[in-house]
Amino acid sequence: MRFHPFSSVIRTLYTLSSLSTFSRTRAFQVSPRITTLRSMPSIPILSALFGSSSTNTEKMSFPVEKSNEEWRAVLSPQQFRVLRQQGTEAPGSGTYDKHYPDKGVYTCAGCDAPLYTADTKFKSGCGWPAYFDSIPGAVKRNEDSSMGMTRTEIVCANCGGHLGHVFKGEGFPTPTDERHCVNSVSLKFAPEDKVGSKA
């Protein structure tokens, strides 16, 4: 059991937290709450152990909520790693990196919600699909302080699936001067314009 060496730490924290019952499973689920108790000396260990405190996505709620098991059942391993575990595909490797149709919609690979239209996609040369804007309300933003820097993560507003990051002020000649840098694996392309439909 991978977490065994830390169980005594968790048990101590639970005692300090005045919770009378303990199980490893439960400790895992409530770990984000534990990490907010800043006075506890063992918190950096817990934070590293559970490893997901770099994003606030899991504290948000979304219209489509599934357990990891349910997501694994409908996503490929690569889709699960990117959409549900904030993974990143290798630059230049994605299906939609050099994909420039005249019309159509890029939808969420997790829940099919329309996210980006073809006419907002531009050539950034960065190795991932780049859009200067999303369909209004289709993506949500989070501060992401992983990898030793602060970036703005973008997720599907319908299911919370990780899409990539948004960068501003890079000087691209687009209407917004923003670059939504999205993993191809987080997307599906629909040639017909589905905006406004339930998709």
Ligand SMILES: [Zn+2]
């Ligand atoms: Zn989605």
